[in-house]
Amino acid sequence: MADALIFYTNPMSRGQIVRWMLEEVGAPYEPRILDYGTTMKDPAYLVVNPMGKVPAIVHDGKVVTECAAICAYLADAFPDAGLAPAPADRADYYRWLFFTAGPVEQAITAKHFGIEPDTDQQRSAGFGSLPAALDALETAVAGKAFVAGDCFSAADVYVGSQVDWGLQFGTIASRPAFEAYVAPLRERAAYKRAKEIDNALIAEMQAANPA
Known part of the structure; x- marks a missing residue:
C-alpha cells in the first residue's frame, strides 16, 4: 500500500x-x-x-x-x-555514513555561522575543524567508486548528497577526489528522478510565491 x-x-x-x-x-x-x-x-x-x-x-x-x-x-x-552491505561488511558503511552526518555536517554548519574553533577548542569539538573533517572525508572517497565496499549503498546516498550539495553551494571546497566521486552518482537514474521531482516542486512554489 x-x-x-x-x-x-x-x-x-x-x-x-x-x-x-x-x-x-x-x-x-x-x-x-x-x-x-x-x-x-x-x-x-x-x-x-x-x-x-x-x-x-x-x-x-x-x-x-x-x-x-x-x-x-x-x-x-x-x-x-x-542498498546495505552484508552485516559483516558494514564497518565502512556505518563509519562514513555517520561521520558525514556528524563531524562533517557540524563543521560545515559551524563555518556557515562564522564559528572558527581555535586550537584548544578543536580538541573538544568532535569535528575538530572543517579542513580536518574534509581531509578525513577525502580519504573515504579518494580513488573509489563507492564509499563502502564494491557496491553502491545507502551510505553513498547520504555521503554523495552532502558532497554534491557542498560542491554546488560552495560549503565544501572543490577537490579532485570529491568531484570524481560525485560525478557518476549524479548520473544514477534514481538521483535524476529525485531531482526532477524536487525541482518541479520548487518551480511550483516559486511560481505561487514570486519574490
Missing part, C-alpha cells in the same frame, strides 16, 4: 536526500509537502517530529527522522533493493 510509507518533506530542504533514497528503494510512498513556519510547526506534525523539521518518514506506523538514520532504515526495511 502506498500509504504504508509516508514521506514528510519540503523540496528546499535535506528532504532531497531522502527523496533520492526512496527513489533508489523503489517502493511506493506518499509524499506530504510541508511549509516552513506553518505546517512544519503544526501540532499534528509535531507529533511526528517534535523538532518541527523535515524530512521524516512513517513506515508501517513507525517514525524515523534524521537523514542518515532514514537512509540506513530504508536500506534495512527494503533489503531487495540491495
Whole structure:
C-alpha cells in the first residue's frame, strides 16, 4: 500500500536526500509537502517530529527522522533493493555514513555561522575543524567508486548528497577526489528522478510565491 510509507518533506530542504533514497528503494510512498513556519510547526506534525523539521518518514506506523538514520532504515526495511552491505561488511558503511552526518555536517554548519574553533577548542569539538573533517572525508572517497565496499549503498546516498550539495553551494571546497566521486552518482537514474521531482516542486512554489 502506498500509504504504508509516508514521506514528510519540503523540496528546499535535506528532504532531497531522502527523496533520492526512496527513489533508489523503489517502493511506493506518499509524499506530504510541508511549509516552513506553518505546517512544519503544526501540532499534528509535531507529533511526528517534535523538532518541527523535515524530512521524516512513517513506515508501517513507525517514525524515523534524521537523514542518515532514514537512509540506513530504508536500506534495512527494503533489503531487495540491495542498498546495505552484508552485516559483516558494514564497518565502512556505518563509519562514513555517520561521520558525514556528524563531524562533517557540524563543521560545515559551524563555518556557515562564522564559528572558527581555535586550537584548544578543536580538541573538544568532535569535528575538530572543517579542513580536518574534509581531509578525513577525502580519504573515504579518494580513488573509489563507492564509499563502502564494491557496491553502491545507502551510505553513498547520504555521503554523495552532502558532497554534491557542498560542491554546488560552495560549503565544501572543490577537490579532485570529491568531484570524481560525485560525478557518476549524479548520473544514477534514481538521483535524476529525485531531482526532477524536487525541482518541479520548487518551480511550483516559486511560481505561487514570486519574490
